[in-house]
Amino acid sequence: MSRPTRIEVDCSTGIESIIELTDAEIAQMEADAAAAAIRKAEEEAKAAAEAEAKASAQAKLAALGLTAEEIAALSK
């Protein structure tokens, strides 16, 4: 299997080079991928928790007798 490559464009000369990644660059790429996946999962979990809390709060307000329009007005 061929090694992944990157493109380097020297703006002073216009010369474009296709360069194979080094072992260190490949390791860094893999580490970045793992870290990005963790951060993305954390962001999605946080967004889901916030959406769940909002829905819970709206349900409680509705149980108190507020209309959907009144509940919506509170969040503006």
Place this chain on the structure above:
Amino acid sequence: MPNTFTLIASSTVGSGGAANIDFTSIPSTYTDLVLKCSIRGSRSNAVDSIAIYFNNDTTSGRYPARMLYGTGSSATSYTTNTNYNDEYAYISGNSSTSNTFGNTEFYIPNYAGSTQKSVSIDSVGENNATTAFMSLTAFLYNQTTAISRITLVPYYGSSTILQYSTAYLYGIVKS
């Protein structure tokens, strides 16, 4: 108001794809830079993401960002982490509609100055389905060194930039 675009350099990805596109030795003679990209990523998802870093600097904490994005069914805004690849933009992933590419513009004002650098990103992935992400992002590169190198890299490190993707770097001078 800057009103002139000069093409500094461009790249079209060949067969086999690329892990990143790296513009080096960027001249300091312009006022602003604009990087316009048409990119499809290799991630097996309708959505993939792309980010940039400057001067080969991937130090954590140097790229704080604020992001607003839509998914096709909802919209969210949040403050990202401060790693270089957290100020990402959305592009088409490899499960999006065949032969479509996401479009992204990075605007980098005062890139050659000696102050911290603010950057705006406008991006949209292309997908003929409900799930199609778009985003607006503002981030700060909190270093004062002039920018002479820009590296365009997938957010998901194992993703690659697919063939026929393009990146065009323009310089803008004030009128």
